[in-house]
Amino acid sequence: xxxxxxxxxxITYQERKCAxxxxxxxxxxxxxxxxxxxxxxxxxxxENNEDEIEALKRETIEEAGYSIKEIKKFEEVEAYYLxxxxxxxxxxxxxxxxxxxxxxxxxxxxxxxxxxISLKERKKEMFRKYQEAVVQEYxxxxxx
Numbered sequence: 001x002x003x004x005x006x007x008x009x010x011i012t013y014q015e016r017k018c019a020x021x022x023x024x025x026x027x028x029x030x031x032x033x034x035x036x037x038x039x040x041x042x043x044x045x046x047e048n049n050e051d052e053i054e055a056l057k058r059e060t061i062e063e064a065g066y067s068i069k070e071i072k073k074f075e076e077v078e079a080y081y082l083x084x085x086x087x088x089x090x091x092x093x094x095x096x097x098x099x100x101x102x103x104x105x106x107x108x109x110x111x112x113x114x115x116x117i118s119l120k121e122r123k124k125e126m127f128r129k130y131q132e133a134v135v136q137e138y139x140x141x142x143x144x
Contacts, residue, residue: 002137004130005080013080013090017046019056020131021068021098022138029116030138031100033063036111038127041095041134052094061104064114069101075137079130095134 007013020043023031033040042063046055053071060068075095083089107114119139126132 001076001078002130002133003078004133007080007090008088011088013088014086015090015092016086018091018093019043019046019052019059019096020093020134021056021060021071021096022074022135023068023114024070024097024099025116028118028120028142030119031064031114031116032126034113034115035127039117039122039124039131040127041131042114043093053096056096056098060098060100062108063112064100065103065105065107067101067104068098071096071098075134077130077134079128081129091130093130097138 020041023042025031031042033042042060043056044059044063046052047058050058056071057068060066073094074097077091077093077095079091079093081089081091119135126135
């Protein structure tokens with residue numbers, strides 16, 4: 001498990017359980033979500049009675065319009081940070097490696113754009129520090 005950020009004393013954190021994926025593409029490219037010129041892993045919060053895989057599948061359709069396949073657990077993360085909109089968060093996330101499968105429908109999150117990028121050639125880091133830590137861990141596995 002990766003631990004990112006520092007839990008501050010006397011702060012109440014809202015726990016957010018999430019599931020994300022690093023989408024494997026052709027050659028050395030991965031699929032990321034770009035929102036307002038920032039990079040994110042595809043995925044998000046687990047809703048209602050969903051399990052992690054159900055949440056990841058739903059989020060992928062919402063953000064990219066595709067189903068996913070070849071889903072393999074990669075890493076777990078616990079991160080503490082201050083979000084501008086939600087306040088203090090404790091994110092407990094499971095990260096998967098997956099591949100896009102079939103096109104299902106147009107994405108509903110219209111500001112989310114699926115991009116394919118070489119991690120070696122990217123010009124900036126992921127917007128969330130915990131997602132950057134996961135991407136760096138993934139890159140290390142590729143060089144072994």
